[in-house]
Amino acid sequence: MLIGTVVLAGLALGLCAVLVLTDRLLPAGRDRVAEQVESLLPRIQCAQCGYPGCRPYAEAIAAGEADINRCPPGGEDTVRRLAEFLGREVVALDTTLGSASMNRVARIDEHNCIGCNRCVPVCPVDAVVGVQQTIHAVIAAHCTGCEICLAHCPVDCIDLIPRDA
Amino acid sequence: MRFDVAPGPHTAPIASVPITMRRVLYALAPAALAHVWFFGSGFAINFVVATVTALAAEAAVLRLRRRPTRVPLNDCSAIVTAALLSFAIPPLAPWWIPAFGAFCAIVVAKHLYGGLGRNLFNPAMVGYVVLLISFPAELTQWIPPRMGDLDYQHLAFLAHLSYSLTGALPTDVTVDALTRATPLDLVKEGLRSAQTYSEIRAGSLFGGIAGRGWEWINSFIALGGLYLLYTGTIRWQIPIMLLVGLLFPATLLWLFDPDRFATPGFHLFSGATLLGAFFIATDPVSAAESDRGRLIYGAGIGFLTYCIRTWGGYPDGMAFSVLLMNSAVPLIDRYTRPRIYGRD
Amino acid sequence: MLEYTPDRRPTGGLRLPAHKEASTAQPIARGFVPRTLVLALQQHQGPPTTPVVRRGERVLRGQVVARARALRSAAVHASTSGHVRAIEDRLVPSVHAVHRTRCIVIDADGEDEPLPPGAGSAWPEDPEKQLKSIRDGGIVGLGGGVFPTAEKLGPQTPCKVLIINGVECEPYISCDDMLMREAAAEIVDGALIMRELLAAPECIVAVERDKPQAIEALLEAGRASGDASLRLADIPTIYPTGGERQLVEMLTGEEVPSTHYPSEIGYICQNVGTAFAVHRLVRAGEPLLSRVVTVAGDGIARPQNVETPIGTPIGELIEFCGGYRGDVDRLILGGSMMGYALPNDEMPITKGSNCLIAAARTEVRQDFSERFCIRCGNCGTACPARLLPQELLRAARDNDHALLDEFGLTDCIECGCCDVICPSHIPLTEVFRNAKFAHARYQRQEVFSAETQQRFRRHEERERADVQRGKDLQDQIRHEVETDEPARQQAIEAAIERARQRRSQDTDSE
Ligand code: SF4
Numbered sequence A: 001m002l003i004g005t006v007v008l009a010g011l012a013l014g015l016c017a018v019l020v021l022t023d024r025l026l027p028a029g030r031d032r033v034a035e036q037v038e039s040l041l042p043r044i045q046c047a048q049c050g051y052p053g054c055r056p057y058a059e060a061i062a063a064g065e066a067d068i069n070r071c072p073p074g075g076e077d078t079v080r081r082l083a084e085f086l087g088r089e090v091v092a093l094d095t096t097l098g099s100a101s102m103n104r105v106a107r108i109d110e111h112n113c114i115g116c117n118r119c120v121p122v123c124p125v126d127a128v129v130g131v132q133q134t135i136h137a138v139i140a141a142h143c144t145g146c147e148i149c150l151a152h153c154p155v156d157c158i159d160l161i162p163r164d165a
Numbered sequence B: 001m002r003f004d005v006a007p008g009p010h011t012a013p014i015a016s017v018p019i020t021m022r023r024v025l026y027a028l029a030p031a032a033l034a035h036v037w038f039f040g041s042g043f044a045i046n047f048v049v050a051t052v053t054a055l056a057a058e059a060a061v062l063r064l065r066r067r068p069t070r071v072p073l074n075d076c077s078a079i080v081t082a083a084l085l086s087f088a089i090p091p092l093a094p095w096w097i098p099a100f101g102a103f104c105a106i107v108v109a110k111h112l113y114g115g116l117g118r119n120l121f122n123p124a125m126v127g128y129v130v131l132l133i134s135f136p137a138e139l140t141q142w143i144p145p146r147m148g149d150l151d152y153q154h155l156a157f158l159a160h161l162s163y164s165l166t167g168a169l170p171t172d173v174t175v176d177a178l179t180r181a182t183p184l185d186l187v188k189e190g191l192r193s194a195q196t197y198s199e200i201r202a203g204s205l206f207g208g209i210a211g212r213g214w215e216w217i218n219s220f221i222a223l224g225g226l227y228l229l230y231t232g233t234i235r236w237q238i239p240i241m242l243l244v245g246l247l248f249p250a251t252l253l254w255l256f257d258p259d260r261f262a263t264p265g266f267h268l269f270s271g272a273t274l275l276g277a278f279f280i281a282t283d284p285v286s287a288a289e290s291d292r293g294r295l296i297y298g299a300g301i302g303f304l305t306y307c308i309r310t311w312g313g314y315p316d317g318m319a320f321s322v323l324l325m326n327s328a329v330p331l332i333d334r335y336t337r338p339r340i341y342g343r344d
Numbered sequence C: 001m002l003e004y005t006p007d008r009r010p011t012g013g014l015r016l017p018a019h020k021e022a023s024t025a026q027p028i029a030r031g032f033v034p035r036t037l038v039l040a041l042q043q044h045q046g047p048p049t050t051p052v053v054r055r056g057e058r059v060l061r062g063q064v065v066a067r068a069r070a071l072r073s074a075a076v077h078a079s080t081s082g083h084v085r086a087i088e089d090r091l092v093p094s095v096h097a098v099h100r101t102r103c104i105v106i107d108a109d110g111e112d113e114p115l116p117p118g119a120g121s122a123w124p125e126d127p128e129k130q131l132k133s134i135r136d137g138g139i140v141g142l143g144g145g146v147f148p149t150a151e152k153l154g155p156q157t158p159c160k161v162l163i164i165n166g167v168e169c170e171p172y173i174s175c176d177d178m179l180m181r182e183a184a185a186e187i188v189d190g191a192l193i194m195r196e197l198l199a200a201p202e203c204i205v206a207v208e209r210d211k212p213q214a215i216e217a218l219l220e221a222g223r224a225s226g227d228a229s230l231r232l233a234d235i236p237t238i239y240p241t242g243g244e245r246q247l248v249e250m251l252t253g254e255e256v257p258s259t260h261y262p263s264e265i266g267y268i269c270q271n272v273g274t275a276f277a278v279h280r281l282v283r284a285g286e287p288l289l290s291r292v293v294t295v296a297g298d299g300i301a302r303p304q305n306v307e308t309p310i311g312t313p314i315g316e317l318i319e320f321c322g323g324y325r326g327d328v329d330r331l332i333l334g335g336s337m338m339g340y341a342l343p344n345d346e347m348p349i350t351k352g353s354n355c356l357i358a359a360a361r362t363e364v365r366q367d368f369s370e371r372f373c374i375r376c377g378n379c380g381t382a383c384p385a386r387l388l389p390q391e392l393l394r395a396a397r398d399n400d401h402a403l404l405d406e407f408g409l410t411d412c413i414e415c416g417c418c419d420v421i422c423p424s425h426i427p428l429t430e431v432f433r434n435a436k437f438a439h440a441r442y443q444r445q446e447v448f449s450a451e452t453q454q455r456f457r458r459h460e461e462r463e464r465a466d467v468q469r470g471k472d473l474q475d476q477i478r479h480e481v482e483t484d485e486p487a488r489q490q491a492i493e494a495a496i497e498r499a500r501q502r503r504s505q506d507t508d509s510e
């Protein structure tokens, strides 16, 4: 009886220790975690989360530095999936960060575009095409609706329109 | 003209849970009557106590979980659990035995796992095993069957009821005078004390194939099982494979040494073999989900039961085997998924 | 013609009450002329047709009112004579649901005046032209799939077997059965025309065993045709063996891979109604103007099969069958398993409408309360695609797209077997239908996300490379300038020289 109790309790404690140690000592493949977290994000690189793209945000989440509710385009769905994957609590989406949605795309009003070319380099996915002094255009199939280019247009000629329109 | 719309398919459903459960109860009825005939009113008392407890426990838990109570209560699944439990409990048990068993079955095995459809283990068998482990003495109080030439003594209904509720026996009887070991016990004990099988079989409790009385009850159970098969309530995979898994090793070993191993017929008509094959192992919730998985699941239960009966510490092993195989179900399911049409 | 029984058992499926007695008790009613026609421009799977008539114009029976411009399309014809009242958007039943599409609305004048004889073009010799002729004849798959027939008969992977589908396994529907009984010779002729077009070595007509009269008639017609490549397979009466994939497996033992159409592995399936339409087109020059529609259900006064002009409003067809009887609970287009309920009876019969059920309360599902899944496995046993609906259900309700893929959501043919057999009355099929939409959206999103990620990576790399290149250039100049004294002197002198020249130029120009 006594021996049994001791052996079983010892076994439980020992295995417990092994689990804790492996968690502490092994680097836990942070990169792999970050990669998987990234694959759960919308990956549209809009930077609304406050990080310069989805990967940095994913790394911050993996390192436990960021909340999981900072991705507006992903919405509640993404929060839920992240929570499930990471074993964290589901939290409400942080609505203060922005309203980018994957259902919209940018469109350049060709009557007003002055061909300044400022929108081209800032687009994170190279969705704007055009060279200086010509009218620019957005490739709707590539645009993620991240709103980044809007602020860079000096004549304010970029709008967001529904994706299917 | 305008019409209401509803999603298809529009054909009305051709099966329902209450109907399924009710069929199971009908199928058990003849065996229950035979039980009462051979072993007295104990079964009836146990069944009523277990049913009342099961329904009350179910209602209480549903209330606690803030779930609607009407629909789950009228699906009869709690009554089926109670009935199966009553078949496993000896007739001469105090009232709190079936009550406690039913309580464990419903509250622990069923609702703590999420209710009907979510339970990993067969509720009736969990209830029975809890009883078997906690109250071994009470669970051996079997009585001899009502057979003309046997020396048996049965309590009248009222006497039985009062024994069940208060533990008081009529003045001229003792528990020991009423109880007798079951055929499975006799075989186990006998073989252990180096008797040969045929010597044991010569005892007065044994009939042509297995224990007297038991043969009849089990025949009625088989009849009920055939009714379930006929109505499509259960499918053949589990019962057939369970019997194969049990009888195949039984036949082999019996042919090998008929003195030390019981006949396949004895195994078939003793203990919970047929009840298990047709009624317990076929509980859909805790069984494997695909047809192929069910073959393995059934065979596993049969084989484990044989092992426990022959080499284990308990005379019968159906309950343990069912629970063991229940725990193997996720694994079986994982490896027996049917190949989807048009995919490799 | 040889009759044989395939020696395979269908996977899954259910034996369901047929409900076909009432509508097969009398011959197909013919000669029905509606008062109005609503001809949708898109009655097939593919791009819509282009109208070629104007408002107010008089059209004759058989006249093309909308032309097929695309290859995967089929023309639309006026099925009776009358005046074009309008060309407008209307709600029209399509394969899986009602959708809004452009329609030509015609007020029929009751004269049913046909085009003058000889107006239709004769059947051409050249196979290419023959296909065009089928397209212009407006012929599509009449079994309900409405895939343009010309496209299916076109040159593609060589056809091993042409399968003429007369299985018609779904409850209530009996239009194919009646057509086979009454026009077996025409169907066989149509089948042989298609076999010729496909250069198929073999042609199997598949009919369910519960249609002895149709089988008898077909055998007779087959014998009369004297063609040795024809065979008739009698199929066990189990729903849904009439599904293309199920039928191919049943007849050939081959499974159609998930990612392919049956035609891509050499099996072309055509409905018996389509064969009949091809016969009419080739032998009589008549395009697809009408189809046989089963009008059934306890809520109809005279259940029967009616040869219905395409575009007939459903209300008029019901009227022709004696109107509604008693309380009609639901009006279902299609059979009782795969059909869907219509919100009203103002919509037209299209090329794909095979059956109309005016259902009384007692014959359709009323109980929509569901219980927990008890894992009974009935659904998996009944599933013809060998799926595990209970697992799919869990994955669908959890929105777990990886699991949905693994358990084969897209392989579900929405036959409804799992649903009908489920003792817990879980609306599995509906869940799967909705999940398919969500899943497709999710997959599009995933592809887009992955591409976006790639683009972003390239963008970043380029930016980094740009910055790097700039730095490199600066470094190089600084390096050269700092390490090489003569070069440095030279550079300074060159700069002074340049400045001097500019100055002298400036003074010159003054
Ligand atoms: S907010 Fe934008 S950049 Fe940040 S994770 Fe979401 S999609 Fe990516």
Ligand code: SF4
Pocket: A105, A106, A122, A123, A124, A125, A126, A127, A128, A138, A142, A143, A144, A145, A146, A147, A148, A149, A150
């Ligand atoms: S075009 Fe504008 S809105 Fe679209 S992805 Fe590029 S920066 Fe974002």
Ligand code: SF4
Pocket: C379, C382, C383, C384, C385, C386, C387, C389, C411, C412, C413, C414, C415, C416, C417, C418, C419, C428, C429, C432
């Ligand atoms: S509806 Fe889908 S899952 Fe259900 S039986 Fe049919 S094919 Fe299988």
Ligand code: SF4
Pocket: C372, C373, C374, C375, C376, C377, C378, C379, C380, C389, C390, C393, C418, C421, C422, C423, C424, C425, C426, C428
């Ligand atoms: S038929 Fe219904 S209850 Fe049975 S396993 Fe399938 S979903 Fe569950």
